[in-house]
Amino acid sequence: MKRKYALAAALVGALVLPLCSCGGSAEAIKREAYEYLASRYNAEFTIVSAEREADGPGPLPDLNPSYHWVLTVMSDQFPDETFVMRRLRTNGKKWCWLDDYFTLLLREEATNYFAEIIEPYLNTPYVVRILWGTTTWPDGTGEGTSLHEWFQANGEISQIQVFLDDVIPTDNLCKAPAINILQTEPNVHYITFFRLSSDGFANVVQGSEPIDIYQEESSKDWSQTWRIDYGQWDLEE
Structure with missing residues (x-):
């Protein structure tokens, strides 16, 4: 019986680990986003929201081992308007930023x-x-x-x-x-x-x-x- 519990715990840990080790928390993502924006643009930005979205259905209903971040951002150059930033993996490997500030x-x-x-x-x-x-x-x-x-x-x-x-x-x-x-x-x-x-x-x-x-x-x-x-x-x- 103990072996069954240990096996179940190991399986759950294997599934949960990717969730905790890629992409960081919302606050960490926001900090990285501000650094990215400061390196690219001469403007002041405010992140309105940061949402984690699943790339697709996970192996279990409540688990999303593959996901990306979508951030809504405001700029002092265009008050009251927003653009979108994305934090995702390219080719399923390296995390990178995309943004549509050009719009x-x-x-x-x-x-x-x-x-x-x-x-x-x-x-x-x-x-x-x-x-x-x-x-x-x-x-x-x-x-x-x-x-x-x-x-x-x-x-x-x-x-x-x-x-x-x-x-x-x-x-x-x-x-x-x-x-x-x-x-x-x-x-x-x-x-x-x-x-x-x-x-x-x-x-x-x-x-x-x-x-x-x-x-x-x-x-x-x-x-x-x-x-x-x-x-x-x-x-x-």
């Missing part, structure tokens, strides 16, 4: 750049939003990197969203600016044009998120909302 640092430059490309084609008010679709900087880039340098380093943008003021997006209106962007920047995956009502667009101008307004209007009456998509696949036709 804030490059946002204005990217938004203005694509808005200027679109402007000659659209005779109507519009708002541009960028969805980066990646979780870290390309190799060799960092604070001070321009959008052009981002693309040169194989950085990507998943989606450009263009919201129109009470105008139905059609090929005649939207295809030419979309193709121009996709040809100029092949690392942009696709572009979507959305129609918002005049009231909805006014709310966006006042600070509301346009995709939230679009989804709200769509949920009320699908017949009054339109969108049209263009992607790199359109260049192959």
